[in-house]
Amino acid sequence: MSSFTEQLVSEHKNVLLTREQINQKVRAMAAQISQDYKGEVPVLICVLNGSFLFFTDLVRELTIDCEVDFVKISSYGDALKSSGKIDVLKNVDCPLEGRHVLIVEDIIDTGLSVHFLRRWIKKLNPASMRFVSLLVKEGTAIVDYECEYRGFTIGKEFVIGYGLDYKQLFRNLPEIYIMPEALLDAMNK
Ligand code: 5GP
Ligand code: MG
Numbered sequence: 001m002s003s004f005t006e007q008l009v010s011e012h013k014n015v016l017l018t019r020e021q022i023n024q025k026v027r028a029m030a031a032q033i034s035q036d037y038k039g040e041v042p043v044l045i046c047v048l049n050g051s052f053l054f055f056t057d058l059v060r061e062l063t064i065d066c067e068v069d070f071v072k073i074s075s076y077g078d079a080l081k082s083s084g085k086i087d088v089l090k091n092v093d094c095p096l097e098g099r100h101v102l103i104v105e106d107i108i109d110t111g112l113s114v115h116f117l118r119r120w121i122k123k124l125n126p127a128s129m130r131f132v133s134l135l136v137k138e139g140t141a142i143v144d145y146e147c148e149y150r151g152f153t154i155g156k157e158f159v160i161g162y163g164l165d166y167k168q169l170f171r172n173l174p175e176i177y178i179m180p181e182a183l184l185d186a187m188n189k
Helices: 004-009 019-036 052-061 112-122 181-187
Strands: 015-017 043-048 067-073 088-090 100-108 128-137 149-154 176-178
Touching: 004 181, 019 052, 019 128, 019 149, 043 052, 043 112, 052 100, 067 112, 100 112, 112 128
Parallel strands: 043 067, 043 100, 100 128, 128 149
Antiparallel strands: 015 176, 067 088
């Protein structure tokens, strides 16, 4: 019996973004950020858990001085859709007052997380705040939000891999896949 990960990786047709496409995009986004923040020392905030691979790849490509910090907010649990309710599970450690802050997300779907984070971080009085997201789903937002640095615009499908999970699995994969129906069924048997 093969693992769920093996079953997914064998489904080449479900690859949405290859390792190479992701690498290229991450390098381009890091180059843009390095240019825009030249002479500044921004604090980059990783929104756990989904952003962890994107975040580490992104910061490794930056050529400016920067600091890193981590927040964790509650998200989907094991569901495929947002519950709409967001809690802070881990706060930032670094004082953000007067700092240039870049909040790094894996994916924006309903926009609720970004909307929430923007209001919450704003209370910490940063000098500036921008959002970075590797993926942005098209036509799924239920609130207005701004995201200044966007990687790929994708469809409505549920995606996994490269930090993104289903039931906590598949975060370790270097590609991004569309969740196959058959795998969803197998995991919910
Ligand atoms: P939003 O608050 O914009 O609805 O969703 C934000 C969070 O939901 C993302 O940071 C991510 O953790 C999770 N999410 C949204 N869409 C997907 C998806 O297609 N796949 C996975 N694995 N997580 C998603
Ligand atoms: Mg996220």
